[in-house]
Amino acid sequence: MSPFEVLVEVESVIAMQARDKGLAFNINHHFPLPERIESDPVRLKQILLNLCANAIKFTHKGGVYVDVAADRAQRALKLTVRDTGIGMTGEEMQRLFKPFSQTDVSTTRRFGGTGLGLWISQQLAHKLGGSITCRSEKDQGSEFEVTVELGDLRAEWVEEYRAAAKSGRVSSAAPALSGSVLLAEDSPDVQGLIGMYIRRTGAELTIVDNGKQAVERALQRDYDLVLMDMQMPEMDGLAATRMLRRVGYGRPIVALTANALRQDRERCIDAGADDYLSKPVNLSRFYQILAAFVPARTAKTPVQTSPAEDLGQDPEYLQLVRRFLDGLPAQLEEIARAAETRDWAQLQSAVHKLKGMGGGFGFPELSASAAVLNDELRKQVYDHVGDRVAELTRLIRAACAGTASPRAATA
Amino acid sequence: MNGVNPRPITALIADDVLASRELLRQMLGKLGVVVVAQVADGHQALARLATHAVDVVFLDIDMPGCNGLEVLKQMQSRQPMPWVVMVSAHSTMDNLQVAIDHGAKGFVVKPYAMAKIQQAIERFQQAAQ
Numbered sequence: 001m002s003p004f005e006v007l008v009e010v011e012s013v014i015a016m017q018a019r020d021k022g023l024a025f026n027i028n029h030h031f032p033l034p035e036r037i038e039s040d041p042v043r044l045k046q047i048l049l050n051l052c053a054n055a056i057k058f059t060h061k062g063g064v065y066v067d068v069a070a071d072r073a074q075r076a077l078k079l080t081v082r083d084t085g086i087g088m089t090g091e092e093m094q095r096l097f098k099p100f101s102q103t104d105v106s107t108t109r110r111f112g113g114t115g116l117g118l119w120i121s122q123q124l125a126h127k128l129g130g131s132i133t134c135r136s137e138k139d140q141g142s143e144f145e146v147t148v149e150l151g152d153l154r155a156e157w158v159e160e161y162r163a164a165a166k167s168g169r170v171s172s173a174a175p176a177l178s179g180s181v182l183l184a185e186d187s188p189d190v191q192g193l194i195g196m197y198i199r200r201t202g203a204e205l206t207i208v209d210n211g212k213q214a215v216e217r218a219l220q221r222d223y224d225l226v227l228m229d230m231q232m233p234e235m236d237g238l239a240a241t242r243m244l245r246r247v248g249y250g251r252p253i254v255a256l257t258a259n260a261l262r263q264d265r266e267r268c269i270d271a272g273a274d275d276y277l278s279k280p281v282n283l284s285r286f287y288q289i290l291a292a293f294v295p296a297r298t299a300k301t302p303v304q305t306s307p308a309e310d311l312g313q314d315p316e317y318l319q320l321v322r323r324f325l326d327g328l329p330a331q332l333e334e335i336a337r338a339a340e341t342r343d344w345a346q347l348q349s350a351v352h353k354l355k356g357m358g359g360g361f362g363f364p365e366l367s368a369s370a371a372v373l374n375d376e377l378r379k380q381v382y383d384h385v386g387d388r389v390a391e392l393t394r395l396i397r398a399a400c401a402g403t404a405s406p407r408a409a410t411a
Numbered sequence: 412m413n414g415v416n417p418r419p420i421t422a423l424i425a426d427d428v429l430a431s432r433e434l435l436r437q438m439l440g441k442l443g444v445v446v447v448a449q450v451a452d453g454h455q456a457l458a459r460l461a462t463h464a465v466d467v468v469f470l471d472i473d474m475p476g477c478n479g480l481e482v483l484k485q486m487q488s489r490q491p492m493p494w495v496v497m498v499s500a501h502s503t504m505d506n507l508q509v510a511i512d513h514g515a516k517g518f519v520v521k522p523y524a525m526a527k528i529q530q531a532i533e534r535f536q537q538a539a540q
Contacts, residue, residue: 212504219502219520222527246511247518250530
């Protein structure tokens with residue numbers, strides 16, 4: 001079985017629970033890790049889901065972090081589930097792995113549950129040739145370490161994040177990078193958001209506003225990656241990419257486009273882009289692309305995760321969301337005016353902009369609604385413009401009034 | 412650069428700064444490119460190219476007298492036109508556009524880095540194949 005696949009499945013379930021509760025959730029891969037291990041994926045997943053769900057249940061601020069490492073000497077895979085939750089006393093810990101024993105009756109009342117989960121998990125871990133141990137401190141958080149047998153060690157080993165990311169085996173946690181990225185993007189909102197995504201990796205970031213500057217900067221210095229928005233003033237991303245390629249710029253360029261149609265993507269590739277990302281960006285794919293092109297940080301120790309790395313609590317992110325919201329009334333006005341005067345080109349441009357941003361700032365329904373209208377306008381279907389604009393108006397008002405709170409963008 | 416070429420790639424360097432020419436010559440040497448001539452201004456470059464053909468010309472833009480872009484324009488009317496890589500300390504869009512419009516195949520911005528020069532030569536090799 002592939003330990004990566006198990007972790008991706010666990011992440012897909014737990015990341016959402018964490019997000020709903022406003023907690024950070026991160027899986028930290030400590031490479032090298034075996035490509036496959038001789039174990040039971042169903043049981044391993046059950047153990048991890050149980051430990052992570054528990055961790056989330058008993059954590060009210062901060063986050064839950066999973067560390068994965070292989071110990072070749074002990075022929076064991078070690079998975080540590082760490083939280084910043086309420087923690088336990090020594091006495092409480094002693095009762096932990098006994099059936100039907102939650103730490104006390106009040107716990108059952110407050111948090112529910114049967115008290116069977118940890119006992120079952122421990123039995124499962126034994127079946128996988130390992131065990132679960134726990135460390136905890138009252139009010140500081142808990143740490144559960146699961147070990148399972150690796151089995152045959154001759155399996156292939158994945159040496160670094162880059163290799164794992166290229167094949168989609170790891171997802172939305174920010175990879176630790178050490179290279180340089182040039183971001184060419186005209187919208188200050190998107191600059192802020194994507195810029196923040198990039199800074200979280202530790203990569204060095206340069207931001208420019210248009211294609212002309214992108215060409216000039218890229219030629220002055222070979223960046224590890226140029227992220228090129230396709231629609232920019234002065235010189236658009238397609239023209240800038242073409243020009244760079246014509247004068248022999250050989251480093252990777254990835255196109256950013258709010259148009260997800262296949263022909264749009266093909267145009268990016270034809271112009272010389274190596275790959276493309278659609279806006280609003282899917283964070284896990286974004287990090288996959290970044291890790292595929294930008295060198296990994298070489299330090300043996302991985303970056304320490306902290307609650308601030310959770311987007312939803314990151315002050316920088318919250319400030320960006322605020323700024324995005326502050327700009328919404330003006331955007332709405334622009335949309336309403338264009339619709340009223342039947343200036344379809346203007347309307348599409350405004351709607352297109354909104355589509356590319358909403359999701360990134362935690363308002364996916366805004367992006368989705370804008371996408372519907374955008375598609376209709378492309379097809380020159382104007383029958384529902386009134387309804388669509390009314391819907392957008394409603395969503396924008398809800399967002400600004402705070403009745404729809406942002407959900408931090410993740411995978 | 413893997414030593415598979417039967418004949419080495421030849422190059423001409425036109426740059427008014429001696430140190431700049433020397434650095435580029437050293438880098439090209441490491442790539443197996445033979446620099447057959449070094450000149451310090453545009454007129455010398457044109458004169459030299461009239462009598463001796465080379466594979467690649469590295470042409471500095473900011474030279475006194477006849478600058479690199481002027482040289483490029485005049486070279487365009489001559490056949491066969493060599494593979495021209497413009498060289499400049501600046502990457503202004505105006506210069507880039509003129510370079511592309513007049514048939515330059517590359518644009519290298521100083522300071523030189525081995526990777527940039529290698530890329531420029533590799534592109535020439537790919538096109539020559």
